[in-house]
Amino acid sequence: MTASLLRVAALAASVALFGAGPAISQQPDSLAVPSHGPPSARILPGDRIALKVWREPALSDTLTVDQNGMVVLPRLGPLSLARHTVGSLQDSLRVRYAEFLRNPSIEVTVLRRVGVHGEVKEPTLYWVDVTMTLRDVIALAGGLTEIANINNVVIVRGPTVLRVGNWERGGPLASDLMSGDQIVVGRTSWLSRNALAAASTVGVVASILITALKK
Numbered sequence: 001m002t003a004s005l006l007r008v009a010a011l012a013a014s015v016a017l018f019g020a021g022p023a024i025s026q027q028p029d030s031l032a033v034p035s036h037g038p039p040s041a042r043i044l045p046g047d048r049i050a051l052k053v054w055r056e057p058a059l060s061d062t063l064t065v066d067q068n069g070m071v072v073l074p075r076l077g078p079l080s081l082a083r084h085t086v087g088s089l090q091d092s093l094r095v096r097y098a099e100f101l102r103n104p105s106i107e108v109t110v111l112r113r114v115g116v117h118g119e120v121k122e123p124t125l126y127w128v129d130v131t132m133t134l135r136d137v138i139a140l141a142g143g144l145t146e147i148a149n150i151n152n153v154v155i156v157r158g159p160t161v162l163r164v165g166n167w168e169r170g171g172p173l174a175s176d177l178m179s180g181d182q183i184v185v186g187r188t189s190w191l192s193r194n195a196l197a198a199a200s201t202v203g204v205v206a207s208i209l210i211t212a213l214k215k
Contacts, residue, residue, distance in 0.1 A: 039087025041130045045069055046179030047110055048127055049081075049089075053097060054105035075100075086110050086130065112177050116141035118185035119148035130175040134167040137174060137183065144185060152186030 043049070045067045051074075053059040063071040069082040076096055081089065090108040097104040111127040114137065121142030128137050134153075138144065155162040157178060164171055164183075177183075 039085055039090070041086050041110065041173075041175035043069075043081045043084050043086065043089060043110055044112075044178055047112055050109040050111065051093070052107040052109075053101070054107070056101065056104070059097070112174055112181075113179040114174075114177055115182040116185075117182060119145040119187045120185055121145060128174045128177070130173065132174040134164060134171040134174070134183070135169075138167070138185065145187075147187045149186045149188045154184050154186070156182040156184060 043065060045065050047065045049063045049065065049071055051059075051061050051063065053074075059074045061074050063073070065071055065081055068080075070078055070080055072078050073093070076093075084092070086108060090106055093108065094104055094106045097106065110130045112130060113125060113127055115123075115125050116137060117123045120138060121144075123141060126137065126140055128140065132140075138153075144150070150168060153164045153167055155164060155177065157180070
């Protein structure tokens with residue numbers, strides 16, 4: 001009888017501490033991408049280029065960089081962006097459009113397509129400006145839910161999982177992301193959210209165990 005009660009007590013304590021469902025634990029790598037903001041940010045396949053030529057709406061357009069790193073620009077035609085940064089592209093386009101425009105004013109905005117999932121209020125896919133911080137990106141998704149774990153934010157990049165630190169203070173820039181990345185915000189543990197209930201349950205289990213041992 002005593003052994004049976006001990007097994008029940010152990011099971012109840014386990015449920016109280018860890019919850020009823022199975023938990024999956026993953027130890028991701030640290031985010032090992034150096035922070036570098038525009039204009040030094042590279043332009044990558046899958047990015048979207050918002051090109052604005054002042055007072056030239058026919059030359060202004062939004063273009064997606066294909067898997068070969070190419071875009072087709074208004075009037076200029078195909079252009080490889082493989083070696084371009086945001087700054088160098090803007091300078092190059094200013095020179096090329098100057099061949100038929102007087103003192104062209106060129107603005108280039110680079111957007112990355114990333115998913116924001118987990119414990120955020122509006123999880124979905126977003127086009128994010130490379131000048132944004134990770135905190136800005138999470139705010140774009142409506143911010144965190146009440147059960148979000150601010151210490152468990154990861155970036156999933158294909159088979160690689162990268163842990164993010166210090167994101168609340170800015171952390172990585174969107175320029176450190178790649179189009180196709182998935183930002184996932186984890187949730188706090190059952191124990192953290194139910195500490196009072198867990199303590200109460202453990203107290204009851206301990207009382208039952210003490211009573212049983214006295215018999």
